[in-house]
Each structure stands twice: as C-alpha cells, then as structure tokens.
Amino acid sequence: MPGGRSLEVEERDGVLSLTLNRPDKLNALNRELFSQLMEALDRAAGGARAVLITGSGRAFCVGQDLAEVDPRGRSEPPDLGRTLTETYNPLVRRIRALPLPVVCAVQGVAAGAGANLAFACDLVLAARSARFLQAFDRIGLVPDSGGTFTLPRTVGWARAMGWVLTGEALSAERAEAWGLIWKAVEDDHLLGEAETWAAQLAEGPTRAYAATKQAMAAAAAQSLDRQLDLERDLQDALGRSPDYAEGVAAFMEKRKPRFTGGH
C-alpha cells in the first residue's frame, strides 16, 4: 500500500494480530509483505502466546503478487526456486515451527499460496462466503507452500488431485467438511470468533501447545514406535512445567487454571 504498511501488527493481551494489508491487490504477497511477515513472526516468539493472521478488504490473500514476477520484458526467466527458498518455504516453516498456536481467519478468497498459507496455520476459521482456490494450474505451476504435502494427507488423494486439476473453487463449508479448516462461521462473526479463540489460546498452557504442534508435525514422517517415544519425552518435560502443576491443582480445587506458559 503506498505510504502504508503491507502488514498491520498489533499485540494485545498476549495475542499478536497480523493483518495482511494490501486490499487493493487482494493482499497478494510481495517481497515487502513477506519481510514484514517474517519479522513479525520472529517477534512473536519473544513474548506473544498466540498469533492471529487475517487479511483486510474483500480477500484473505491471493498468493504471489504476479506483477512482481511478470515475465514480460524480461530477458531471463524468473528464478522461482530462489523465490521459494527465500520466501514461501521459510514462511511455512516458520508458522509450523512457531511454538505458539496460530489462528487464521479467512474472508473472501484465498488463492494459490494464500490458501496454503491458511492451511499451514493451526486453527483456521473461514467466513461462510469465503472460497479457496489452488490457482497454480492457471499459471503453469505446482501447488507450493506445502500444498502437495498438506492436501493429500488431509483430504485424500482423489479429492486433492481433483481439486488441484479442476481448479474448482472450494467453499468454506466444503473446506470444513474435507477437514482443511476447523470451522466455517457466519461472515459477521468471523473476526470476533477468531479473536476469541486467539485470546483463549493466549491464556492456555503455551508450552503444551508448542509440544502438541511438534508432536503432530512429527507424526507425518515417523512410525508409531518413534511417535510414542516422542510423546513420552514431551510429556516428561511438560510434567515438570508450572502449567501442569497449575492445571492439576485447579482441577482438584474445582477452579479455572491460571496458566502462565512459563518454564
């Protein structure tokens, strides 16, 4: 946005809210937005206890800013390998590795890497009128930002291939039915509900959420035996945490726990 920030960042009560803010370009991802996102996510690990990602205007995010990679008038083809190495891959890795729950509120359209960015988050809500598009086929690319990893694992081969090859738009309700998002909610309630979840997660057992993310992510690539060992190791560490002591004490005292997320 000329004169404005491409990413609005606000931190309140442990929730770091990140709003993609290029509404005139449907929040297409350009270099500036990437670097602001990465910087904000780096900061998140320093004090926030939950992250909320959303978009401003009539779209969540339409993926790569195609104006930035317009091949017309270039003598050389663009180096997309480098683009992925420097931007999309670190972004997805950062979200997945962030030791905090990441809530995503999708309104309007989420296309290309914009859709897969949403699917990389931990708790995804979408407005009932939202729609998801892979869109990569339209410009001759493979689904990136983890799409080829997440889609077949989440929705199965037939649906993943069908969706990607037909280029159909997926409604929020269908995305929910397929298990790609947590919930489709009434349009007017989207932000409020996402904020409520983010606030609730920010008051939760942060270390347990981090361990849960770690274990869930590891499960995609290892045997039950190794996963059981990992659960043991994580539980061993969590059993020594103040939040575990507080959680059990609160249960015994029939009161709400006051988690600090501390070590």
Ligand code: T3D
């Ligand atoms: O570097 C690499 O290429 C590798 C990485 C790839 C990752 C990817 O994400 S590839 C996929 C890129 N995204 C797309 O191909 C989606 C392109 N957009 C669309 O197909 C349509 O905009 C939508 C179907 C999403 C929405 O259509 P509609 O009719 O609601 O809106 P619109 O009129 O097309 O768009 C409104 C404005 O946003 C328009 O600008 P203008 O003409 O008013 O100045 C349009 O150009 C702009 N816009 C939309 N998408 C993009 C974009 N500008 C730049 N990049 C975009 N991706």
